[in-house]
């Protein structure tokens with residue numbers, strides 16, 4: 001059984017519609033996926049209907065935008081928390097998702113002002129056109145508008161030159177602290193798993209000691225160990241840590257369609273026994 005627990009659709013910053021994504025997952029030989037769009041469940045019903053037609057399990061998930069904070073400096077860094085099998089109508093979760101999505105939309109004009117000042121004008125209408133019917137707008141849609149203008153070749157180049165975290169274009173927005181995000185997912189009956197915790201320098205912000213606190217004091221349930229953003233050492237280190245803390249170790253592709261060409265479906269998968277245990281812990285599965 002092949003299981004990919006982290007994939008994106010056009011409901012956020014993927015490029016396949018939820019139904020297309022499920023068809024691609026089947027063609028890639030997967031038996032189960034978790035639709036983990038950023039900060040929304042919007043694509044789930046379409047994906048699950050397609051899954052029923054094609055005989056592929058589609059688990060409810062999302063990838064919640066959060067942050068880690070360094071107490072001494074007050075500096076923050078993005079942290080992503082996967083929330084599996086939450087009650088979809090949980091009021092606190094729904095309220096928080098709205099706040100996060102508003103924060104995403106509100107920051108776009110500030111990003112565009114900086115690009116304009118750097119000599120790369122892009123209009124809000126162009127970014128919105130790239131986002132299409134996504135419920136969640138993000139930097140990848142800004143990147144797509146830059147590609148359409150011919151400023152950069154692809155999303156990767158837009159991020160490398162301008163949009164990356166800590167890069168020249170500042171793009172702060174509202175996110176909850178990681179511990180609060182985990183609490184919220186737990187209160188909604190879901191299973192919180194840290195997404196790619198040590199990708200892009202994340203280890204400095206999420207050291208083993210902090211992960212232990214999140215597990216022991218907030219009920220973090222798992223670590224996404226096998227992810228293309230981790231080198232072999234990070235993957236092995238996260239597995240050892242998961243083992244030591246009694247956490248589930250998952251693996252997934254973080255597929256975004258053509259938005260991330262290096263992340264094919266099933267690039268990494270999750271052990272069937274780990275998937276079964278994850279399902280057992282979910283409020284809805």
Ligand code: AMP
Nearest residue numbers: 013038137138139140155156159160164
């Ligand atoms: P945002 O959702 O606006 O915070 O933007 C973050 C999203 O941009 C991530 O979910 C990735 O899909 C994408 N992303 C981040 N860094 C890169 C990168 N270096 N190259 C391509 N895409 C990236």
Ligand code: MN
Nearest residue numbers: 008013038256
């Ligand atoms: Mn993304």
Ligand code: MN
Nearest residue numbers: 063080195196
């Ligand atoms: Mn992520």
Ligand code: MN
Nearest residue numbers: 006008063254
């Ligand atoms: Mn993701």
